[in-house]
Amino acid sequence: MGLEQHTKDLKQLIDQLHIQFLETEGPVDKKNHAFFKKVKEETSPMFELNSRWSEEAEEYVKNRRASVHPNQIKSTNENIEMIILHSYYVDVHRKRFKELYQSVHYVLDMILNDMKNE
Numbered sequence: 001m002g003l004e005q006h007t008k009d010l011k012q013l014i015d016q017l018h019i020q021f022l023e024t025e026g027p028v029d030k031k032n033h034a035f036f037k038k039v040k041e042e043t044s045p046m047f048e049l050n051s052r053w054s055e056e057a058e059e060y061v062k063n064r065r066a067s068v069h070p071n072q073i074k075s076t077n078e079n080i081e082m083i084i085l086h087s088y089y090v091d092v093h094r095k096r097f098k099e100l101y102q103s104v105h106y107v108l109d110m111i112l113n114d115m116k117n118e
Helices: 003-023 033-063 070-089 094-116
Strands: none
Touching: 003 033, 003 070, 003 094, 033 070, 033 094, 070 094
16 A cells, blocks of 8 residues: 555544544543553554555655645644544544644645646
């Protein structure tokens, strides 16, 4: 799998996490070890996907005339990590979550458009 598929997978993932965020009731007890273990198990593949995508996207942006800058890849990677965590712990305002969500989609869409127009 390459950058294009990983980008599409991330878009799908953050859509699912957005729904999860909206449907989860209030903040969770951060001291609950069973919940922490569940979150760690469920999010591990998400963080791995994000990491792979980030490496591929950085290479893509470095080696091509892309409309995305390297610092946007780094910021998007960090924003995806925050979306993953906030979707479980629901410890951020909806407005902030939506801003992160929209920002990530914007960069992912720009990369897909750049790839399509090559």
